[in-house]
Amino acid sequence: MKIGLDIMGGDYAPKATVLGAIEAYKVLSGHILVLIGDKDAAVSILRENNFNPDNFEYIHTTEVIGMGEHPTKAVVQKPDSSISVGFKLLKEGQIQAFSSAGNTGAMLVGAMFSVKTIPGILRPAITTIVPKLKGGLGILLDVGANADCKPEVLVQFGVLGSLMAQNVYNIDNPRVALMNIGEEEEKGNLLCQATYPLMRETSLFNFVGNAEGRDLFSDNADVFVCDGFTGNIILKLAESFYVATRKKGLKDEFFDRFNYEQYGGSPILGVNGAVVVGHGISNPEAIKNMVLLSKDMVESELVGKITQAFQ
Amino acid sequence: MKIGLDIMGGDYAPKATVLGAIEAYKVLSGHILVLIGDKDAAVSILRENNFNPDNFEYIHTTEVIGMGEHPTKAVVQKPDSSISVGFKLLKEGQIQAFSSAGNTGAMLVGAMFSVKTIPGILRPAITTIVPKLKGGLGILLDVGANADCKPEVLVQFGVLGSLMAQNVYNIDNPRVALMNIGEEEEKGNLLCQATYPLMRETSLFNFVGNAEGRDLFSDNADVFVCDGFTGNIILKLAESFYVATRKKGLKDEFFDRFNYEQYGGSPILGVNGAVVVGHGISNPEAIKNMVLLSKDMVESELVGKITQAFQ
Missing domain, CATH: 3.40.718.10 (Isopropylmalate Dehydrogenase)
Known part of the structure; x- marks a missing residue:
């Protein structure tokens, strides 16, 4: 190669x-x-x-x-x-x-x-990995390629993230969640409200429902789908939090896994x-x-x- | 009283x-x-x-x-x-x-x-405070009252946050930033692109441009404005990061200021x-x-x- x-x-x-x-x-x-x-x-x-x-x-x-x-x-x-x-x-x-x-x-x-x-x-997505508190990792996409997304685009991101998790990170039957601001189906902005039923009905991946900001490091899902605006803010916020832990001299294996040096980069899927x-x-x-x-x-x-x- | x-x-x-x-x-x-x-x-x-x-x-x-x-x-x-x-x-x-x-x-x-x-x-907003790495605090709004916002609503949030910072937290001439995914005016989703020029032209508050996820804990601004979807995800993500530092036994004054117990609650402005x-x-x-x-x-x-x- x-x-x-x-x-x-x-x-x-x-x-x-x-x-x-x-x-x-x-x-x-x-x-x-x-x-x-x-x-x-x-x-x-x-x-x-x-x-x-x-x-x-x-x-x-x-x-x-x-x-x-x-x-x-x-x-x-x-x-x-x-x-x-x-x-x-x-x-x-x-x-x-x-x-x-x-x-x-x-x-x-x-x-x-x-x-x-x-x-x-419809649109490619930029992905990143997110460490899980219990070990292992999840995938977040899109983190910046598409600031505004249509519901069908988010569904495709679910497919892309799922295939990435399966094939590159060997995660079996990856659980795909929609980043949202509540657990219930009817919660969220108009985009999420329109996307949820499409994801629920799809057979293209294993949809497990909504995830909230607090779930990102949990083991509730393997793939977190959002538009590129939301994902980019999450990515940069998480990065700054990691930088803060370093500045404060706090060292821990979990926070170290936020270190972009370790995962190397973000695939364009x-x-x-x-x-x-x-x-x-x-x-x-x-x-x-x-x-x-x-x-x-x-x-x-x-x-x-x-x-x-x-x- | x-x-x-x-x-x-x-x-x-x-x-x-x-x-x-x-x-x-x-x-x-x-x-x-x-x-x-x-x-x-x-x-x-x-x-x-x-x-x-x-x-x-x-x-x-x-x-x-x-x-x-x-x-x-x-x-x-x-x-x-x-x-x-x-x-x-x-x-x-x-x-x-x-x-x-x-x-x-x-x-x-x-x-x-x-x-x-x-x-x-037009719409009330739920606010929260965000600690700054250098000490002091900023204000983030909306964190969940309005999942979808119009540009004029975000401009009003700038006024609300600015008055809150000034009167409750004694911050002089508070700097108001628009939460976005790039520094330049033309960056962001359609909402931010439409909001930026309105904020730039307003005399109602001291607009300092876009802020990114990584700026939230910085001293670049005092008030961070976003729709309630974005703000709620930020809030819950920051909270979970704080919880992670505690779980990992990391204790630091900066992270402790994420502790909701300290600031008590979120005003509805x-x-x-x-x-x-x-x-x-x-x-x-x-x-x-x-x-x-x-x-x-x-x-x-x-x-x-x-x-x-x-x-």
Whole structure:
């Protein structure tokens, strides 16, 4: 398998990304890591770290999409950016997975422009994992791709999250919950009220009803579905809470599992390829785990299984 | 001042509420606490605790609205419930404040049926406080009264939160932020995109732009405005995070300030009276603080100031 990594993406790129590639190399036996970006910069960082540059393949690019750039404009106007080229390679099958800690919006737009959405999927979703207090993990989606969603889109997120939980995290018959503000069916905003009956009737996943904010770390469900506005606020709030525990010197295995470095990144589900977006502040450890997650997505044949489910 | 307390509201009522009334009595010099509910039960609990029942006034009621009851139905069908009677007393001016740890929906409906919404207010909001990492606190609203909101309603919440911060918490020229999923004006869901320009143009409060989930505990703003769906999820998630820190044996002054017991309850802003809703699991300490918060609302003349602002 050839795994593409955008070495220009992230606040500490290319140093953090190239060092992350070294870490990934150590555990990626038999797979080839393709570094996409400024080859000279990469080789020089590798040499400084006494690492043989021949262990990687390279696709040299000359442009970089900045973290603050407008996604669509940037992807169109910078065809030789590491993100644009990465997606070109993914589309052509020259790499089987692509990940970047760069501009999330550009990654989403790039995916939709190049490998495109899987037929039948209304909107792709960005997912994240959430640790459970009792151990193990859950999946939350969407965390930012779609600020406004229709009920049918949320139902599809249930399918995507369920397949992800099953195939990548080996969770059997994943329990899917709708993020809401009450347990009863009639509770919630108009979106949830319209979504609940659709989820209750579906045979596409194992719907277990509404979940509330307090249930996110519980073992009541494995997949939590919400629109991207709600999910993004939850994600950033949880992250800030984790940061607060660290600032206060509180260390605990549960809170440590909030650490984005551990889970590496957020897959974009619903597009025709294994695509993972990393946190902007990714360090080498996070980059390594992002690469490994993209590999897991390929090995679990998740994209094929999603395609099948929507046929 | 006469302060009304529903002694039948909450999971541990009437014991926790009556014991909370004793605690409140100790610091409420010059004010009279009116206990609304089963008088015999109250007197018996007071005697058990060697407390002179004559220190309180009583309004005996025979009905109780359960935590799970349908708010509107319950308020209509149980006119002699402690909540219905409490609002009757508030409307008639026999008490100047009313608080309850009972059914939140019934408290909201009861307030709107009896003292009614302040003229000009589109929808009342339930508020909560959020601790800041650097000390001090912010205000978040709405946390559950309105799952779906219009842009103009969010603008009004900005006014309500700002007046609350100013008058009850003595925050000078409070900074009001819109809860969103990006810093830039054009970010967010359709609601936020429509609300931002209205807030930017308003002279009714000091708008400081968008806040993200990660800003909630920061010192970037004093008032965080969102619809009741988003706010309720934030509130319950933050609460569960606090519970997790306690379960893990992590103790810190910052996390302790998440403890609902300390702040006592959530004022319903925008109605014609000082009304506070407490947490269902309120213990005596929480009840005491809920009563004190309702007193603070009266002393700060918050309702009058809100009325003036909307004239």
